[in-house]
Each structure stands twice: as C-alpha cells, then as structure tokens.
Amino acid sequence: MELTSKASTDAAPPQTRGDLSRERLVAMAMEAFAAKGFHGCTTRDIALAADMSPAAMYVHYQSKEELLFLISREGHEATLRQVREGLASASDPVAQLTAMVRGFVHDHAEGHVRARVTNFELANLSPEHYRVVMAMRREVEETFCAVVEAGVRSGVFSTDDVRMTVRALLSLGIDTARWFRDGGRSSAGEVAEHYVGLALRMVGV
C-alpha cells in the first residue's frame, strides 16, 4: 500500500523482491564486516544472516569483495556529497569549514558501523575498486585543503602546513567511527558540535 502510493506520487519504481534481497544482503554484510572484519566472516555467514542460502546469494552478488565495494562506494559517495554541500552552503571559509566538519564528524559518529567498514577495510578492495574509492577520498581531502587555503589567504585561518592540518581534521572524524557507540556519553550531534569548535581552533580561528 505504502509502496503503491509512493510510486503514484513520485513515480519511483516499486521495490522488487530482488531489490529487497540485495538490500538485506548489503545490510548484513555491513554488520558482519564492522563486527568481525572482512576476513572474519564468510559469504556463508552473510547469506545465512540474510535468511538466504549461499547459492541464492550468488544470484545477487558474485563475491564478498563485491559487497565490500558497494558498501564502501555508497559510504564515500555520501561523504563526498556532504562535503560538496558544505562547500556550496556558504562563501566564507569559516562557515564552509564549519559545515564540512559538522557533517563529516556527525556522519562518522551516527553511521559508525558503515564508516568502520569504509575506512578500515580499504586494503581488502580489488585494485580496480580501490582506485575508484581513493579518487573520492582524494576529492574530499582536496576540498578541505581548498577551503583551508582560502581561509589562510584571506587571513581568517593560519597554519604552516595546510595538508597536514587537513589530515588531522579528517582524523577527528574518521577515528570517531572507531570509538563512537550508540547510547554512549555523547550523541553524534554533541560530538560534531564540540569538534567544530576544535577544528576552528586548529586552523587558528
């Protein structure tokens, strides 16, 4: 019923059974990779967690690596989209960096399960898939560098090594995915707000 009414308003195609199976497999793979690491679980584990036989799983995905790449690509696409939006949301570097750090940290905290897979399992991608993901990571880093450089030029930021400072800013978000747990001392939003303050101090505001 809900699917039909959605389809009639925005013309999105209804989800097929195959779509739902694929979604479930990706979700189960993400949980398994985050909990046990890519090599810590088998395709069989993932299939069974999704209530499927390994043979049924191979109809949808050819390998564990294909699942890892899908998760990794989606995660990086989401990050890249958000960084671009942060950049476009303002014209001054302070507001741009604020939006970019807020989004980056928030998503690495709230989406810590996916972020652990996307950041800590890169070495298990095929060389071809690794290149695709690294191109997105480079664009994220270059966008942060461009904003910090613009701030230094206009005199609102100061740092004697833009790239190393950006590396540190990104570390704040990435490492959050390692330690953040739901229901812990601080919410994703609280961590993001505190880290925005730290980030602005790091660039000398």
Add this chain to the structure above:
Amino acid sequence: MELTSKASTDAAPPQTRGDLSRERLVAMAMEAFAAKGFHGCTTRDIALAADMSPAAMYVHYQSKEELLFLISREGHEATLRQVREGLASASDPVAQLTAMVRGFVHDHAEGHVRARVTNFELANLSPEHYRVVMAMRREVEETFCAVVEAGVRSGVFSTDDVRMTVRALLSLGIDTARWFRDGGRSSAGEVAEHYVGLALRMVGV
C-alpha cells in the same frame, strides 16, 4: 660474539634459540595482523613466515590470540610508559601536554605497524586479555584528562568538555597509525611537531 660481550658488560642473560624463535614469531605475527587483519592470516601463515612448522610454533605460543595479546600488551605498555614520562618531565600543563602529544603521535607514526594491531584488533582479544589492555588505555586517557584539567584550573587551557577534547587529542595519534607510511611526505618527527601545535590550539593555548 656480540651477545657475549653484551652479557659481560650489563649481565643481561644471553638470548637462547627459543628466545630468538619467539621474537621472530611475534615480529611475523605483527606484520601479518597489520597487513591482513587478525582473521586474514592463519597460525600456519605466521609459522611459515618465521621459517617454522606450525607444530614448532605451538611449542612457543598456544594460539594466534596469545600472539595478539603479547603484541597488544607490549604496545600499550610502551605508550603508558611514555605518557607517564611526559607527565613527570615537567610541572606545568603546557610542557606536560607537549611532551605527551609529541611522544604519542611520534610513536603511532614511527611504530605504525604495531599501532595498527594494538588499536584496530582489540575486538579479537579474549575477554580477559581485553580487560588488561583496556585498563592501560584508561590510564592513558585519565593521565591526559588530568593534565588538561590542571591547565584549565590554572587558566592556561580552556575547554568546556575535557574528556571529549582528550578523545580528540588521542584520535590524532591513533589515526596517524592508519595513514602514516614510511618514506611518505613527512617524517614521524615532523608529524609529531605539527600535531603538538594543533593540540595546544585545541586546548586554547
């Protein structure tokens, strides 16, 4: 010859063949865990890399987890020793934090192989070994918190959340182990010096 002369000067017991075998196994396990993850390599891989049969390896270590614990415990002991030394090296919080961050970042960069294992494989320790390691991690965090709190009290530091700021300071070092590579753009010492500057800004100096 060197072993004998060393033994005659400082009375350290000479290394036995068993000591050398154990050292080699730990070194090979560390490389393997860092490169492929704990679940990505077998005890057989580790034994063969150390020019030993799996059976000969079991004379020295009962399991892969025992090797992981040894590496993890040594790594955390070294970090804890260094943090305590940094604390003892001065009496004012700025100098203490400077020494602690410099040592912490430097060792996570220079010792990035070991640091990846000690920080990213915690979930693969047995519950008992996990508790031992976590007690050391807590002492590291508490020591940083004590220094930042002392600085806030004396008015040289400012932060509205000591613990979250310390979490971020530690992230700078821990995440360095993820991205740092030998022969890259910056040396471990250069990263450590730059990060000391960022850390002092983060606490409002």
